[in-house]
Amino acid sequence: MKISAQFATSLDSPEHIAVAEGLGYARAWLFDTPQQSPDVWMMLALAAERTDRIGLGPAVLVPALRHPMVNAAGATALEALAPGRTAVAFGTGFTGARAMGAKPTTWSYMSNYIAAFRRLLRGETVEWDGGRMRMLHPTGHAAPRPVEVPVLISALGPKGLAVARELADGLFTVNAETASAREFTWAALGVHGTVLADGEALDSPRVRAAAGPGNALAFHFAYEAGADVAALPGGQAWLEMIQRVPERDRHLAVHDQHLVTLNAADEAAWAAGSWAAIPTTTVTGSARQLRQRLSAFAEDGITEIVYQPTGPDIAGELEAFIKAANKLTTGGRRHDDS
Structure with a gap:
């Protein structure tokens, strides 16, 4: 391979x-x-x-x-x-x-x-x-x-x-x-x-920068697919942040910083515990x-x-x-x- x-x-x-x-x-x-x-x-x-x-x-x-x-x-x-x-x-x-x-x-x-x-x-x-x-x-x-x-x-x-x-x-x-x-x-x-380094926490600043954008991809995909975003770890916080944006501009908020860093909704989800999903949403370990x-x-x-x-x-x-x-x-x- x-x-x-x-x-x-x-x-x-x-x-x-x-x-x-x-x-x-x-x-x-x-x-x-x-x-x-x-x-x-x-x-x-x-x-x-x-x-x-x-x-x-x-x-x-x-x-x-x-x-x-x-x-x-x-x-x-x-x-x-x-x-x-x-x-x-x-x-x-x-x-x-x-x-x-x-x-x-x-x-x-x-x-x-x-x-x-x-x-x-x-x-x-x-x-x-x-x-x-x-x-x-x-x-x-x-x-x-x-x-x-x-x-x-x-x-x-x-x-x-x-x-x-x-x-x-x-x-x-x-x-x-x-x-x-x-x-x-x-x-x-x-x-x-x-x-991960030995003993490194999933919610550490380094892991947030290195794996957080890949983890946030789950929200972006789920939202665009019409899936239940709120069912994801931190998903309700992510959805609430996105819904503050006028509907005609929500796609701009969803894809902002896509796979580069975390946008405002991704940040809210991270604070609500989205990092717990990193071992399954990314190849992290x-x-x-x-x-x-x-x-x-x-x-x-x-x-x-x-x-x-x-x-x-x-x-x-x-x-x-x-x-x-x-x-x-x-x-x-x-x-x-x-």
Whole structure:
């Protein structure tokens, strides 16, 4: 099982990706969240110039945000800058769409979009929106066509999985959803969390910074899905804070600081005890406990763990996670808890 990294795209992402390469991470994925991030293709291009080996790609691209030609141009430019290292993941849009008040992309549109994207990369003429288009990039303006870039699709339900089976090279999944992983030869799972020091409390300031944003993701997902947020630890406090915001702007409050730090509602939930759920909502625990969780994911068919560090010490979180994870694959050696 490969160990990769994922980052909430920031101006520091190119440097964080360089650190991840030095630590041995297989791939680095960046969020496509323009309402809170710099442009994902821009940051990936800067990362390509600072690295030599690590795989690079956006995860996930939201079709509603860009014309397919724009993403095709971005992918072929990145492939030219980092030959053989580019991959692309698509999704219907959680924070990337809902934080701007937009609805998720429909799966029928997603299917058409990805088919057009792949055909553009092959150098074909594509009909889109009533017109015909082709990548006309001369030599030196993009990688020469055809361009072979692996495509992963983030899918959980039956419609999404059907599109992934038809069009994707792999599955990108989240929230410990591994039921369909064995259907794909490449199954990536995004995780959050931190490696605990001996005796470190779950409600400590360091754990709050490093695992709190991943834990808060449970509230964001539950609210958008129409689930019972109040049933979660600290959920009633979270919901009361969100409901103070006028309904037309609640999506702004829900997704504020998403997977970066805690927003006002997340803070209220933390004070009400949401931190107690961290061992289940994130991959947080001792090094031994982390290895046990990752081993279980591997047994479920996950072939790539995608770890997102948060907090003030991104380099330290990356180092601690991969140090613990790498002991999974040290065959024949006796493992300790360090």
